[in-house]
Amino acid sequence: MMLKDKKIILGITGGIAAYKSCEIIRRLKKLGADVLVVMTENAKKFITPLTLETLSENEVVTEMFPERRFVGVRHVDLAGWVDLILIAPATANVVGKIRSGIADDILTTIVISSKAPVLIAPAMNVNMYENPIFQENLSYLEKLGYRFVEPEVGELASGIVGKGRLAEPETIVAEAVKLLTRKKDLEGKSILITASRTEEPLDPVRYLSNRSSGKMGYAIACEAYLRGAKVTLISGPSNLPPPLGLNFIQVKTAKEMLGAVRSAFRKADALIMAAAVSDFSVSVISKDKIKKGEEKILLQLKPTVDILKEMSKRKKDKVLVGFSLETEDEIKNAKKKMAEKNLDLIVVNNPDVPGAGFEVDTNQVTLIDKRGRAEKLPLLSKKEVASKILDKVSLLLRKKR
Ligand SMILES: Cc1cc2nc3c(=O)[nH]c(=O)nc-3n(C[C@H](O)[C@H](O)[C@H](O)COP(=O)(O)O)c2cc1C
Incomplete structure (x- = not known):
């Protein structure tokens, strides 16, 4: 139970690899983590909140302004509650939004409001991945301290072979474990x-x-x-x-x-x-x-x-x-x-x-x-x-x- 008492927000965005997030949840839960799924509107087109709710054993957060009003300011509460924000799969769109400081949905608003480490696992078509704008966004965020799990080279949803396939859930979870269990040996210094x-x-x-x-x-x-x-x-x-x-x-x-x-x-x-x-x-x-x-x-x-x-x-x-x-x-x-x-x-x-x-x-x-x-x-x-x-x-x- 390496992740016992660790609170993770799993951000899921609108990419074809969204189905792989089920396996990520399963593995994080097995390690003892408390997983709260936050998904974009577009992610709901690829995978249902019901599946994610069942696997994570938590409510799935999808809306900035839910009909059933939450008492308090939910994005601020969640941003302060979380130990790690993991976005997997991350679309080119969400990476661009985070880089630009856009906060137009519940996921990006939590990211901008939080001091917790953010781990991003991008997945997309090879042309999107190689696009210089995306690459520039990635390298900018990396220099700010955001962490990335590199996608793999392989057959993509479009049938083309190239870099952009979501890293294996096992690799993503291993990175999350590394970040969450890293030494705090300089605390107080x-x-x-x-x-x-x-x-x-x-x-x-x-x-x-x-x-x-x-x-x-x-x-x-x-x-x-x-x-x-x-x-x-x-x-x-x-x-x-x-x-x-x-x-x-x-x-x-x-x-x-x-x-x-x-x-x-x-x-x-x-x-x-x-x-x-x-x-x-x-x-x-x-x-x-x-x-x-x-x-x-x-x-x-x-x-x-x-x-x-x-x-x-x-x-x-x-x-x-x-x-x-x-x-x-x-x-x-x-x-x-x-x-x-x-x-x-x-x-x-x-x-x-x-x-x-x-x-x-x-x-x-x-x-x-x-x-x-x-x-x-x-x-x-x-x-x-x-x-x-x-x-x-x-x-x-x-x-x-
Ligand atoms: C079938 C399909 C698959 C898609 N797969 C991806 C993908 O793997 N990666 C990506 O960056 N965008 C992908 N897109 C485009 C995104 O869904 C689109 O950019 C959307 O605005 C992302 O919204 P979100 O980042 O708020 O979830 C796909 C679109 C469709 C229709």
Whole structure:
């Protein structure tokens, strides 16, 4: 009974795979979950509420404004009651609506009103699945912290073979179990995370920067939040949307990042500096746009304040985690950096490994602890790398207690 006392809303939408939700209910119930089905009007064309009511042993919620009035505000009550919202199957339509913040039926209104994790299992025709608008919606929601169960490749209802078939009920339920039983080992801890790059202005239109996208830092922030931490994410410019549920602070320059870290550091139990902060800023920022001409231009740079080094002076019992990106002698240099900044853990990136480093969704890192022990991780998704880093941070925080 792994899901005993867990409250799940199973959202069912108008796709041909709606019949598979019966099997999902059956499996969730077998694990002890309390399952409440919320279905869209269109889902009722594919499967009857009676079947779902019988299997879930609960009333099936279908209407925003039922004739028999519910006392109270039902969507708000349900949004607060639930431990997990699972939408399976999810149509292209519902994914688009959630991404756009549309709340025009009871299911989407519960989703927008709830702080519970949302797990979405899309199912649709291959052309719908590959449609760039749908793909963009999916990736946007994923970056906000919504979870997805990838559909499978197989024969679709239309007879075409392609990607879009609902994942097996067994796989969907396994993902739900993973989310519901995940560790809450960072509960009560305040974690300060920096991410992305900084931009150092040269003149009103140009700046000096680097290629960091923020994907690694944002992944750590999302994972830490899901593990119960109170998260402050200080981010330089990034194309990623701010993840849900966090205290998000936007900065631009290294100086601004230093200021933001300084103010948030006192209340933090751990600082994870995943941002690629510029090591230099321009000595004199031109008030006007620097004109193009025949002559060479000499840019004078000055070093920026090393944020981690600065914070290490007021470290006390806080956990400090640094990132290191070296193109040569990476382990030796990382150990030196670690000693200089009194770090508890350093994450060494190697940008030369295919699939690692900036802009991509995967990373290959080596974790080095204070005693110099190095653990080289395989190429993993940034989400998985984030989880490994937080395992170490969690252990370090427990030791300091
Ligand atoms: C026979 C049939 C099968 C459909 N199957 C799917 C599907 O598998 N996935 C999907 O995204 N839309 C599918 N649609 C289209 C949706 O039903 C349509 O976009 C609808 O507006 C979805 O409403 P809902 O998201 O509110 O449930 C199907 C439509 C029909 C008529």
